[in-house]
Amino acid sequence: DKAQAAVWVDTLIRFRKAGYKPKRTVKMALTCGEETNGAFNGVEWLAANKREEQVPIPVALAIVCGILRGLEAAHRARSDLGEPLGIVHREVSPQNVLVGADGLARILDFGVAKARGNMRTTPHGEVKGKLAYIAPEQLSAKPTGKEADIYSAGVVLWELLAGRRLFSAASEAEAVAKVLSGSTELASRFRPELPHELDAIVSRALSKEPARRFVSAEEMALALERVASPASTSAVSAWVSKLAGETLEARERAFTEIERNAAGVELGAHDHTASPVAGRIASRPRATTMI
DSSP, X not given: OHHHHHHHHHHHHHHHHTTOOOOHHHHHHHHTTTOOSSTTSSHHHIIIIISOOOOOHHHHHHHHHHHHHHHHHHHTOBOTTSOBOOOBOOOOSGGGEEEOTTSOEEEOOOTTOBBTTBOOOOGGGOOOSOGGGSOXXXXXXXOOOHHHHHHHHHHHHHHHHHTXXXXXXXXXXXXXXXXXXXXXXXXXGTOTTSOHHHHHHHHHHTOSSGGGSOSSHHHHHHHHHHHSOOOOHHHHHHHHHHHHHHHHXXXXXXXXXXXXXXXXXXXXXXXXXXXXXXXXXXXXXXXXXXX
């Protein structure tokens, strides 16, 4: 809508002033708006429900390895003094995974992440995140570490492989009960061609006890790569184009138009002879946004 477009224009102007030209992956993020069913959000449901086909195993592995490598980078982040920040995402879910047209998967939205030294408590013990992807210890309000992110990545992997929700429930209470039970079926029950070694990796990631999970996100990624070769970025890119090529092209055109308007705003800020359209855009109240 017009308000969101104004946000995008303002963001692009700030990018340009900083000497940065948004790349295609940033363009996709900016043009997604409130949608949650694009190629970059809920990818497993796009494939399983909209196209009635399962995500190819190599593609699923490539996506999850990308998620894990992003988490590993966050988990290993250090301060300017070289001290570990202890960052934990706490909300790894399909809605926070962006699969770019370049074939790369990225973990997004660290808005509920906790870092050592900034361990705030949500009001009244409120649990943030999507219940079906939250680790049992987090739901139980116990200390939460990087193992919780590994658990959540395990849920995403299970669903990509099985083509269905792991903890399907009619209510939040039911979802919590299922997660806390620690009982899960093997993904191979719904996809017999999955190797048993892959089942074992998923089961380890979904262990109810954090100490039984992988020591790090990187360790889990390496374990997946030993079992089967993840798809190349070009193969994932082709898969994304097959599923959502038309949608992405439409968004690219929309973004190009927004860029053109943003350039007009810049011109209008320095040239009083700029077009009336640029003037109207420039006169809109600027909204703040975070990238």
